[in-house]
Amino acid sequence: MTMLVLFPVIIPITFTIGYFEERQKRKIAERFSCTKCGNILGAISIDLADAEQHKFMQRLLHENPGIRIRPATRTVYAVCSNCKTKFTYLKEDMLFDIASDNSPIE
Numbered sequence: 420m421t422m423l424v425l426f427p428v429i430i431p432i433t434f435t436i437g438y439f440e441e442r443q444k445r446k447i448a449e450r451f452s453c454t455k456c457g458n459i460l461g462a463i464s465i466d467l468a469d470a471e472q473h474k475f476m477q478r479l480l481h482e483n484p485g486i487r488i489r490p491a492t493r494t495v496y497a498v499c500s501n502c503k504t505k506f507t508y509l510k511e512d513m514l515f516d517i518a519s520d521n522s523p524i525e
């Protein structure tokens with residue numbers, strides 16, 4: 420019952436937090452240098468990571484028709500547009516770090 424009452428409140432709050440976190444991540448990327456090549460990551464690195472995540476999910480759905488796929492824990496939030504190094508985002512520390520999965524992007 421409490422959840423039903425709070426539902427209309429929780430959803431907008433969740434979206435608002437998500438919006439501000441996304442904006443903050445992009446702002447940090449605008450001044451974060453790639454630790455491998457020194458290139459500024461910038462918004463394009465976030466877009467590259469989002470595009471790769473989208474491709475990954477599409478491939479999973481295509482290879483597993485009819486199976487419900489739960490979103491896997493995402494580890495890559497930025498990809499250097501120059502050297503293609505993958506970065507994870509450390510929200511609490513507000514910085515990027517080289518991702519554990521650094522297989523080449525397709």
Ligand SMILES: [Zn+2]
Nearest residue numbers: 453456499502
């Ligand atoms: Zn780089």
